[in-house]
Amino acid sequence: MGKLDGKITLVAGGAGYVGEGIVRAFLKEGATVAVSARNSSKLEELRGLLGELASDRFVPVVGEFSQIEAAEHLRDEILNKFGQLDAVVASLGGGWKGNQPLTKVSMEDWQNYLQSNLTTHFVAARTFLPVLAQQKGSSYTLLGGGAAETAIPNYSLIAIPAAGQLMLTKVAIEEMKGSGVRINEVIVHSLVATRSTAGQNQPEWITADEIGEYTAWLASDEAHMVSGSIIRLYEQSR
Numbered sequence: 001m002g003k004l005d006g007k008i009t010l011v012a013g014g015a016g017y018v019g020e021g022i023v024r025a026f027l028k029e030g031a032t033v034a035v036s037a038r039n040s041s042k043l044e045e046l047r048g049l050l051g052e053l054a055s056d057r058f059v060p061v062v063g064e065f066s067q068i069e070a071a072e073h074l075r076d077e078i079l080n081k082f083g084q085l086d087a088v089v090a091s092l093g094g095g096w097k098g099n100q101p102l103t104k105v106s107m108e109d110w111q112n113y114l115q116s117n118l119t120t121h122f123v124a125a126r127t128f129l130p131v132l133a134q135q136k137g138s139s140y141t142l143l144g145g146g147a148a149e150t151a152i153p154n155y156s157l158i159a160i161p162a163a164g165q166l167m168l169t170k171v172a173i174e175e176m177k178g179s180g181v182r183i184n185e186v187i188v189h190s191l192v193a194t195r196s197t198a199g200q201n202q203p204e205w206i207t208a209d210e211i212g213e214y215t216a217w218l219a220s221d222e223a224h225m226v227s228g229s230i231i232r233l234y235e236q237s238r
């Protein structure tokens, strides 16, 4: 028996590097997992990576979170198909390889990162929290990075949206108190070992599959007492 048997879930950004580990863990625990990406080729690539786990409980959905209408379309597609939604994990955003001081950041990069790393979280939360609030035992989990809390030089376009995301989580927790949906943010203070870092992984890095196992537990009824929490995962020596 899986921890998530019978649960209908959405992993937003599930075709991303961390998302892959989350989708794998949710499928292993028995959930039906809708996975959104902006184009179907990434979803097909993910299907290949999942192998036999990509059963009929793996439900690829093309959609995006920069516009409210697009996210609502995605929400309606899931609700029309399954009639309910029990858990959402938002693994949205993107890495920054600019290595530039704040004073050199272009307007275009600023707007792009606010869009991909903060607006997406606003749109996803705005769209799915009201649905989850109607569902007993539901949960909404945001993935975040340590740059939300630690100022690192030349990393502004990751840090500033991440800090905004953390405040979005805190506001949503306060506003949704008593609604029944458990909202938590998992802040990963570590580089994550993913398929993109193969060959460079360090033993102390948290892996995408470990984040998946943790977030699967967080979405399960076993974690019913974890609500309104900012949870920090740090590098570990092993």
Ligand SMILES: NC(=O)c1ccc[n+]([C@@H]2O[C@H](COP(=O)([O-])OP(=O)(O)OC[C@H]3O[C@@H](n4cnc5c(N)ncnc54)[C@H](OP(=O)(O)O)[C@@H]3O)[C@@H](O)[C@H]2O)c1
Binding pocket: 012, 013, 014, 015, 016, 017, 018, 019, 036, 037, 038, 039, 042, 063, 064, 065, 066, 090, 091, 092, 093, 094, 095, 115, 116, 117, 120, 143, 144, 145, 146, 188, 189, 190, 191, 192, 193, 194
């Ligand atoms: N990788 C790390 O080392 C690390 C470390 C600490 C924390 N994290 C956290 O983990 C989370 C995911 O990071 P990642 O490394 O997996 O990044 P990633 O591979 O770039 O995945 C991020 C996902 O965000 C989605 N996305 C971006 N803009 C979107 C939009 N407008 N509409 C819909 N989807 C959009 C992308 O969807 P598409 O599939 O459509 O492109 C992508 O799959 C982030 O919150 C990050 O802070 C990562």
